[in-house]
Amino acid sequence: MVVTVDRIAQWKQTGKPVQPLAVLTAWDVISGQIVDQAGADIVLVGDSLAMVALGYDTTLPLSLEEMLICAKAVRRGVKKALLVVDLPFLSYQPSRVEAIHAAGRVLKETGAQAVKLEGGHGAVVERVQDLVQWGIPVMGHVGLTPQSVNQLGGFRQQGQSAAAADRILTEAQALEQAGAFAIVLEHIPAELAGTITKALKIPTIGIGAGIHCDGQVLVTADVLGLSVWQPPFAKVYAQLRQQAIAAAQQFCGEVRAGQFPN
Ligand code: KIV
DSSP states (O other), X not given: OOOOHHHHHTXXXXXXXXXXXXXXXXXXXXXXXXXXXXXXXXXXXXXXXXXXXXXXXXSTTOOHHHHHHHHHHHHHHOSSSEEEEEOOTTSSSSOHXXXXXXXXXXXXXXXXXXXXXXXXXXXXXXXXXXXXXXXXXXXXXXXXXXXXXXXXXXXXXXXXXXXHHHHHHHHHHHHHHHXXXXXXXXXOOHHHHHHHHHHOSSOEEEESSOTTSSEEEEOHHHHTTOSSXXXXXXXXXXXXXXXXXXXXXXXXXXXXXXXXXX
Protein backbone atom coordinates (compact mmCIF):
# COMPACT_ATOMS: atom_id res chain seq x y z
CA MET A 1 0.00 0.00 0.00
CA VAL A 2 1.27 3.47 -0.88
CA VAL A 3 1.97 5.54 2.25
CA THR A 4 0.31 8.97 2.48
CA VAL A 5 0.80 11.99 4.73
CA ASP A 6 -2.71 11.54 6.05
CA ARG A 7 -2.04 7.95 7.03
CA ILE A 8 1.09 8.96 8.95
CA ALA A 9 -0.66 11.91 10.65
CA GLN A 10 -3.43 9.55 11.86
CA TRP A 11 -0.97 6.77 12.75
CA LYS A 12 -1.64 6.71 16.46
CA GLN A 13 -5.18 8.07 16.43
CA THR A 14 -6.84 4.88 15.21
CA GLY A 15 -7.52 3.74 18.76
CA LYS A 16 -5.83 0.41 17.95
CA PRO A 17 -2.25 -0.58 18.79
CA VAL A 18 0.01 0.32 15.87
CA GLN A 19 3.46 -0.86 14.82
CA PRO A 20 6.26 1.69 15.16
CA LEU A 21 7.05 3.53 11.92
CA ALA A 22 10.30 2.57 10.17
CA VAL A 23 12.03 5.50 8.48
CA LEU A 24 15.30 5.47 6.50
CA THR A 25 17.22 8.10 4.57
CA ALA A 26 18.25 8.03 0.91
CA TRP A 27 20.41 10.25 -1.31
CA ASP A 28 20.27 8.74 -4.82
CA VAL A 29 18.27 6.30 -6.90
CA ILE A 30 20.04 3.17 -5.60
CA SER A 31 19.65 4.04 -1.91
CA GLY A 32 16.03 5.05 -2.64
CA GLN A 33 15.30 1.70 -4.30
CA ILE A 34 16.98 -0.22 -1.47
CA VAL A 35 15.05 1.38 1.41
CA ASP A 36 11.75 1.40 -0.51
CA GLN A 37 12.08 -2.27 -1.43
CA ALA A 38 13.03 -3.01 2.19
CA GLY A 39 9.60 -1.68 3.18
CA ALA A 40 10.40 1.61 4.94
CA ASP A 41 7.20 3.56 5.68
CA ILE A 42 8.91 6.90 5.04
CA VAL A 43 12.01 7.65 2.95
CA LEU A 44 13.70 10.84 4.07
CA VAL A 45 16.02 12.68 1.72
CA GLY A 46 17.75 14.13 4.77
CA ASP A 47 20.25 16.93 4.51
CA SER A 48 22.67 14.47 6.14
CA LEU A 49 23.37 13.68 2.47
CA ALA A 50 25.56 16.79 2.55
CA MET A 51 28.01 14.74 4.63
CA VAL A 52 27.09 11.21 3.51
CA ALA A 53 26.98 11.74 -0.25
CA LEU A 54 28.65 15.07 -0.98
CA GLY A 55 31.51 14.99 1.53
CA TYR A 56 30.82 18.27 3.35
CA ASP A 57 31.80 18.47 7.05
CA THR A 58 28.34 19.64 8.16
CA THR A 59 24.89 20.02 6.60
CA LEU A 60 25.30 23.81 6.34
CA PRO A 61 26.90 24.14 2.86
CA LEU A 62 24.18 22.12 1.10
CA SER A 63 22.29 24.24 -1.43
CA LEU A 64 18.67 23.88 -2.50
CA GLU A 65 19.87 23.06 -6.04
CA GLU A 66 22.03 20.18 -4.77
CA MET A 67 19.14 18.91 -2.67
CA LEU A 68 16.77 19.03 -5.64
CA ILE A 69 19.13 16.95 -7.80
CA CYS A 70 19.47 14.28 -5.09
CA ALA A 71 15.74 14.27 -4.24
CA LYS A 72 14.76 13.82 -7.91
CA ALA A 73 17.09 10.82 -8.12
CA VAL A 74 15.62 9.29 -4.94
CA ARG A 75 12.07 9.88 -6.26
CA ARG A 76 12.89 7.72 -9.31
CA GLY A 77 13.66 4.83 -6.96
CA VAL A 78 10.83 5.17 -4.43
CA LYS A 79 7.46 3.69 -5.39
CA LYS A 80 5.61 2.96 -2.12
CA ALA A 81 7.05 4.87 0.83
CA LEU A 82 6.14 8.44 1.71
CA LEU A 83 8.89 10.71 0.38
CA VAL A 84 9.97 13.59 2.63
CA VAL A 85 12.74 16.05 1.72
CA ASP A 86 14.74 18.26 4.11
CA LEU A 87 14.79 21.97 3.35
CA PRO A 88 18.50 22.95 3.38
CA PHE A 89 19.98 25.54 5.74
CA LEU A 90 18.97 29.10 4.77
CA SER A 91 16.45 27.97 2.16
CA TYR A 92 13.55 28.63 4.59
CA GLN A 93 14.92 30.69 7.49
CA PRO A 94 15.29 34.17 5.91
CA SER A 95 11.63 34.87 5.08
CA ARG A 96 8.16 33.40 4.74
CA VAL A 97 8.25 33.93 0.96
CA GLU A 98 11.57 32.10 0.58
CA ALA A 99 10.25 29.19 2.65
CA ILE A 100 7.17 28.83 0.45
CA HIS A 101 9.27 29.05 -2.73
CA ALA A 102 11.83 26.51 -1.48
CA ALA A 103 9.20 24.02 -0.25
CA GLY A 104 7.09 24.59 -3.37
CA ARG A 105 10.08 23.81 -5.61
CA VAL A 106 10.72 20.61 -3.67
CA LEU A 107 7.15 19.40 -4.18
CA LYS A 108 6.82 20.59 -7.80
CA GLU A 109 10.23 19.50 -9.08
CA THR A 110 10.86 16.28 -7.16
CA GLY A 111 7.39 14.84 -6.64
CA ALA A 112 8.04 14.45 -2.88
CA GLN A 113 4.94 14.57 -0.69
CA ALA A 114 6.34 16.63 2.20
CA VAL A 115 9.24 18.69 3.50
CA LYS A 116 11.05 18.64 6.83
CA LEU A 117 12.50 21.67 8.55
CA GLU A 118 14.47 22.06 11.74
CA GLY A 119 13.72 23.86 15.00
CA GLY A 120 10.66 24.83 17.01
CA HIS A 121 11.08 28.50 17.92
CA GLY A 122 8.69 31.23 16.80
CA ALA A 123 9.96 31.85 13.26
CA VAL A 124 10.06 28.14 12.39
CA VAL A 125 6.55 27.63 13.77
CA GLU A 126 5.40 30.52 11.59
CA ARG A 127 7.03 28.88 8.54
CA VAL A 128 5.26 25.59 9.29
CA GLN A 129 1.90 27.39 9.58
CA ASP A 130 2.47 29.13 6.24
CA LEU A 131 3.51 25.98 4.39
CA VAL A 132 0.63 23.92 5.77
CA GLN A 133 -1.78 26.70 4.84
CA TRP A 134 -0.55 26.46 1.22
CA GLY A 135 -1.03 22.70 1.14
CA ILE A 136 2.58 21.71 1.79
CA PRO A 137 2.82 18.99 4.46
CA VAL A 138 5.60 19.53 6.99
CA MET A 139 7.54 17.19 9.27
CA GLY A 140 9.13 18.96 12.26
CA HIS A 141 12.53 18.24 13.83
CA VAL A 142 13.56 19.19 17.39
CA GLY A 143 16.29 18.25 19.89
CA LEU A 144 19.65 18.07 18.15
CA THR A 145 19.09 20.10 14.99
CA PRO A 146 22.29 19.76 12.93
CA GLN A 147 21.71 23.00 11.00
CA SER A 148 22.32 24.77 14.37
CA VAL A 149 25.48 22.78 15.14
CA ASN A 150 27.56 25.92 15.65
CA GLN A 151 25.14 27.32 18.18
CA LEU A 152 24.72 23.95 19.95
CA GLY A 153 28.51 23.56 20.31
CA GLY A 154 28.66 20.23 18.44
CA PHE A 155 26.52 17.17 17.76
CA ARG A 156 25.65 16.71 21.45
CA GLN A 157 22.62 15.31 23.21
CA GLN A 158 20.02 18.02 23.88
CA GLY A 159 17.37 18.41 26.60
CA GLN A 160 19.47 17.30 29.56
CA SER A 161 18.45 20.04 32.00
CA ALA A 162 14.83 20.46 33.13
CA ALA A 163 14.66 23.86 31.41
CA ALA A 164 16.02 22.50 28.12
CA ALA A 165 13.64 19.53 28.29
CA ASP A 166 10.67 21.86 28.87
CA ARG A 167 11.72 24.00 25.93
CA ILE A 168 11.90 21.00 23.57
CA LEU A 169 8.48 19.77 24.74
CA THR A 170 7.00 23.25 24.17
CA GLU A 171 8.58 23.41 20.69
CA ALA A 172 7.17 20.01 19.74
CA GLN A 173 3.69 21.05 20.90
CA ALA A 174 3.93 24.32 18.97
CA LEU A 175 4.91 22.45 15.79
CA GLU A 176 1.93 20.12 16.21
CA GLN A 177 -0.35 23.12 16.71
CA ALA A 178 1.12 24.72 13.59
CA GLY A 179 0.05 21.69 11.56
CA ALA A 180 3.13 19.43 11.34
CA PHE A 181 2.04 15.87 10.52
CA ALA A 182 4.97 14.16 12.33
CA ILE A 183 8.08 15.20 14.19
CA VAL A 184 11.65 13.94 14.43
CA LEU A 185 13.15 13.89 17.93
CA GLU A 186 16.93 13.77 17.59
CA HIS A 187 19.44 12.86 20.31
CA ILE A 188 17.42 13.64 23.44
CA PRO A 189 16.97 11.55 26.60
CA ALA A 190 14.55 8.61 26.16
CA GLU A 191 12.40 9.80 29.05
CA LEU A 192 11.90 13.22 27.45
CA ALA A 193 11.07 11.57 24.10
CA GLY A 194 8.48 9.45 25.95
CA THR A 195 6.92 12.54 27.52
CA ILE A 196 6.72 14.30 24.14
CA THR A 197 5.32 11.18 22.47
CA LYS A 198 2.55 10.98 25.08
CA ALA A 199 1.78 14.69 24.78
CA LEU A 200 1.39 14.69 20.97
CA LYS A 201 -1.31 13.27 18.69
CA ILE A 202 1.05 13.21 15.69
CA PRO A 203 3.75 10.52 15.56
CA THR A 204 7.22 11.13 16.93
CA ILE A 205 10.13 9.59 15.02
CA GLY A 206 13.21 9.15 17.13
CA ILE A 207 16.90 9.08 16.28
CA GLY A 208 19.02 8.59 19.36
CA ALA A 209 15.89 9.26 21.41
CA GLY A 210 15.16 5.82 22.90
CA ILE A 211 12.35 3.33 22.59
CA HIS A 212 9.30 5.41 23.52
CA CYS A 213 8.90 7.13 20.14
CA ASP A 214 6.21 6.19 17.61
CA GLY A 215 8.86 5.40 15.01
CA GLN A 216 12.60 5.27 14.45
CA VAL A 217 14.83 6.78 11.78
CA LEU A 218 18.48 6.10 10.97
CA VAL A 219 20.81 7.36 8.28
CA THR A 220 21.01 4.50 5.77
CA ALA A 221 24.74 4.91 5.19
CA ASP A 222 25.19 4.11 8.92
CA VAL A 223 22.76 1.16 8.82
CA LEU A 224 24.62 -0.35 5.87
CA GLY A 225 28.09 0.35 7.28
CA LEU A 226 28.97 2.59 4.34
CA SER A 227 29.87 5.67 6.37
CA VAL A 228 33.36 6.08 7.83
CA TRP A 229 31.96 7.21 11.20
CA GLN A 230 28.63 6.47 12.88
CA PRO A 231 27.01 8.35 15.80
CA PRO A 232 26.87 6.38 19.06
CA PHE A 233 23.12 5.75 18.77
CA ALA A 234 23.28 4.26 15.26
CA LYS A 235 23.10 0.50 14.70
CA VAL A 236 25.24 -0.92 11.92
CA TYR A 237 23.43 -3.89 10.29
CA ALA A 238 25.98 -4.67 7.53
CA GLN A 239 29.60 -3.88 6.66
CA LEU A 240 29.11 -2.85 3.04
CA ARG A 241 32.04 -0.42 2.95
CA GLN A 242 34.53 -3.19 3.72
CA GLN A 243 32.80 -5.57 1.29
CA ALA A 244 32.82 -2.94 -1.46
CA ILE A 245 36.52 -2.19 -0.97
CA ALA A 246 37.32 -5.92 -1.06
CA ALA A 247 35.28 -6.38 -4.28
CA ALA A 248 36.94 -3.37 -5.94
CA GLN A 249 40.38 -4.63 -4.84
CA GLN A 250 39.62 -8.04 -6.33
CA PHE A 251 38.67 -6.40 -9.65
CA CYS A 252 41.89 -4.32 -9.69
CA GLY A 253 43.93 -7.42 -8.85
CA GLU A 254 42.28 -9.54 -11.55
CA VAL A 255 42.74 -6.85 -14.22
CA ARG A 256 46.42 -6.45 -13.34
CA ALA A 257 46.93 -10.22 -13.31
CA GLY A 258 45.24 -10.62 -16.71
CA GLN A 259 42.45 -12.72 -15.11
CA PHE A 260 39.61 -10.39 -16.09
CA PRO A 261 38.10 -10.64 -18.64
CA ASN A 262 38.81 -14.30 -19.15
O1 KIV B 1 19.28 14.72 7.64
C1 KIV B 1 18.86 13.65 8.11
O2 KIV B 1 19.21 12.56 7.65
C2 KIV B 1 17.93 13.74 9.22
C3 KIV B 1 17.69 12.49 9.99
C4 KIV B 1 18.89 12.13 10.76
C5 KIV B 1 16.49 12.61 10.85
O3 KIV B 1 17.43 14.79 9.51
